[in-house]
Amino acid sequence: MLSMTTAPAPREITTQPRRSDRIFRRVVTAGGLSSLVILSLITIFLAYRGFEVLRQEGLRFITSSQWSITTDDAGNVVESHFGLAAMLVGTILCAFIAVVIALPISVASALFLNFYSPQWLKKFLVAVIDMMAAFPSILFGIWGFLVLMPSAEYWAKILNHHLGFIPVLKIAPYVVTRSPFVAGVVLAIMIIPIITSVSREVFSQTPLDRIQAAYALGATRWGMIKAVVLPYGRSGVIGGAMLGLGRAMGETVAVFTVLNIVFQVNWHILLGAGGNVASLIILKFGEASPYEIKALMAAGLVLFILTLMVNAIADLIVKKTGKSGR
Amino acid sequence: MSTVQPTRPWVATTADRVRDGLIFVVSIAISYGLVAATPLKGKLAYFFTFFAILTLANGLNGFLRYGFAAAKDAAIKTLVGVGALLTVMPIASILATVISKGYKGIKPNLFTQDMSLATPTDPLNNGGILHAISGTLILVFLSLIMSVPLGILTALYLTEIKGRFSKPIKFLVQAMSGVPSIVAGLFILSAVLYPITKGYSGFMGALALTILMIPTVARTSEEVLNLIPQDLREAGTALGGTQWRTVAMIVLPAARSGLITAMILGVARIAGETAPLLLLTGGGDKVNGNPFHDPIGSLPYYIWKSFNAGSEEAITRAWAGLLVLVVLILILFTTARFLSTRKVSR
Structure with missing residues (x-):
């Protein structure tokens, strides 16, 4: 007689994930939230360290430009004034100059890469431009100081000579070394790869049927670009420019080497006196007292929030690509 | 006719x-x-x-x-x-x-000596960058082992789990890639160095570099994982694999070369990062193999120090350091390009 074997109990069919999967999903989610955790920790810690200074200075922290601290022999703080106005104005000014210079060049080269260049050249140029985006800022800084600055000063003099009647292009007293203009040119060179690759990406998404429709209607290449590509990619290009702006604002070493930091609001871009929040931190960090370090933390917080805002807006604008246009 | x-x-x-x-x-x-x-x-x-x-x-x-x-x-x-x-x-x-x-500035002694017995203004046949190269390697290695798991987990969340935090996390990763390097340095200074360790060390620098590296790794890995055909995942599930087994045995191996590319691009991003190292590592002149104690040198710090010393020899030293750094980045980049031309292996 064959012994009766009991049939295996039917497996329970369920949509519940197994335990291994539940653990897996939890671990991955925890890892995925790391960016949220890190960003909030940055905000919390900088705000916590800078709180004392922020409370003492109040709104003056971003409206005044005086940065001084006096301590007695025992190292106690007697008097202190911390104001970031000049640094903030300088940061925005340099970043703005950089974008104004970089944007037309980047859009032109993105158009060249997508619609004019032969394939082999395009491949090569894309590799070169991507690599340039990964070059360290200290390289741009030292190259900018030793190689570019003499030329940039010469350009500044020409600009002043021919367009000196425009208020922002005045130089008085006549000092052109280490001006915001020079820093702006260095920053422009640093952000051209970023804006170029965002624009290139956006332009390459232009629907082929629209391009071909334009050609079929007899448009020249420029006619096609003007009617189809530019309207389609406009918001993407603006977003890319904002991304470059954010990068330019947070840049530290490259600006520090080519910019003369002066604690006075200066709107004259060719004059050798500028400000920059990130460079201020490097400049003052070495000999700062514990209290001044707190002020620097607060300055870091302001810079962090500023770049975060610019980046967030950039991100939103880039995502809108394709919704505009005809 | x-x-x-x-x-x-x-x-x-x-x-x-x-x-x-x-x-x-x-x-x-x-x-x-x-x-x-x-x-x-x-x-x-x-x-x-x-x-x-x-x-x-x-x-x-x-x-x-x-x-x-x-x-x-x-x-x-x-x-x-x-x-x-x-x-x-x-x-x-x-x-x-x-x-x-x-x-x-490239002399044989550059790769065999450190700067403990030399100053940047010395003649070029005295002193070298051994401490800087070893320091940079240690920093890069430490940030690599910290940022790669977090970066890849973030990418996996976005491509495999697609939970309800997907949109905000994508946005935050984008925002994180715009964090100025000096802010990352200040953060580690305020959160770890002052309250806990109270001294310069390589680990502090590596922590700051990790923050800068995560977004690069996460975004590149996400792109790569998105390229893995959905069929592979369905095949894994159809054979009775749990999601964990499917991801670990099928998706990740298939994306291997792409993930290595992501790591390399991350390393290229941080290898020359200077600002946080100025705040956190102290920039020692001696070869220091212990990243948890005492200042540690690094290539960017060495370049910065030599450049600021200002004499002709010092500037040549800075250029030589930059040359080594650029060659390093070029090698990394070429490797990444080479690997990414075959995005999906097997």
């Missing part, structure tokens, strides 16, 4: 090429003449006159042959080419300068 031969009117004929060449040569001649005849002078003037004349000449050629629309088209074509040239010119200049100035 004759058949109509197909023609290719869009391909440039020999006559077109000759005409373009002539326009180019004539533009050079005219701009030389202009720079010589007028008060304009210098490379800048030459450059700009040449391109203005070339643009005009191409436009005129188009106008004479096909009318106004063609004129605009030809002029824009020239301008766009100038834009691409302006993009590439700085990088050519940077590479040329780094090589021409840096090679003078």
Whole structure:
């Protein structure tokens, strides 16, 4: 007689994930939230360290430009004034100059890469431009100081000579070394790869049927670009420019080497006196007292929030690509 | 009976090429003449006159042959080419300068000595960058083992789990890639160095670099994982695999070379990062193999220190350091490119 074997109990069919999967999903989610955790920790810690200074200075922290601290022999703080106005104005000014210079060049080269260049050249140029985006800022800084600055000063003099009647292009007293203009040119060179690759990406998404429709209607290449590509990619290009702006604002070493930091609001871009929040931190960090370090933390917080805002807006604008246009 | 031969009117004929060449040569001649005849002078003037004349000449050629629309088209074509040239010119200049100035500082002792018995202003046959290279390797290694798991987990969340935090996390990763490096340095200073360790060390620097590296790794990995065909995941599930087994045994191995590319790009991003290291590592001059204790040197710190010392020898040292750094980044980049050409292996 064959012994009766009991049939295996039917497996329970369920949509519940197994335990291994539940653990897996939890671990991955925890890892995925790391960016949220890190960003909030940055905000919390900088705000916590800078709180004392922020409370003492109040709104003056971003409206005044005086940065001084006096301590007695025992190292106690007697008097202190911390104001970031000049640094903030300088940061925005340099970043703005950089974008104004970089944007037309980047859009032109993105158009060249997508619609004019032969394939082999395009491949090569894309590799070169991507690599340039990964070059360290200290390289741009030292190259900018030793190689570019003499030329940039010469350009500044020409600009002043021919367009000196425009208020922002005045130089008085006549000092052109280490001006915001020079820093702006260095920053422009640093952000051209970023804006170029965002624009290139956006332009390459232009629907082929629209391009071909334009050609079929007899448009020249420029006619096609003007009617189809530019309207389609406009918001993407603006977003890319904002991304470059954010990068330019947070840049530290490259600006520090080519910019003369002066604690006075200066709107004259060719004059050798500028400000920059990130460079201020490097400049003052070495000999700062514990209290001044707190002020620097607060300055870091302001810079962090500023770049975060610019980046967030950039991100939103880039995502809108394709919704505009005809 | 004759058949109509197909023609290719869009391909440039020999006559077109000759005409373009002539326009180019004539533009050079005219701009030389202009720079010589007028008060304009210098490379800048030459450059700009040449391109203005070339643009005009191409436009005129188009106008004479096909009318106004063609004129605009030809002029824009020239301008766009100038834009691409302006993009590439700085990088050519940077590479040329780094090589021409840096090679003078490359001496055998550069790779066998550290700076503990030398100052940046010493003659070049004294002292080297052994401490800097070893320090940079340690920093990169530490940040690699911290940022790669977090970066890849973030990418897995976005591609495999697609939970309700997907959108905010994508946004935050984007925002994180814009965090200024100095802010990352200040954060570690305020959150770890002051309250806990109270001293410079390589680990502090690596923590700050990790923050800067995570977004690069996460975004590149996400792109790579999105390229893995959905069929593979479905096949894994159909064979009875749990999600965990499918991801670990099928998706990740399939994406292996792409994930390595992501790591390499992350390393390239941080290898030359300077600002946080100035705040956190203290920049020792001696070879220091212990990242948890005492200041540690690194290539960017060495370059910074030499550059600020200012003498001719010191500046040459800085260029030599930059040359080593650039070669390192070039190698990393070429490897990444090579790997990413075969994005999905097996």
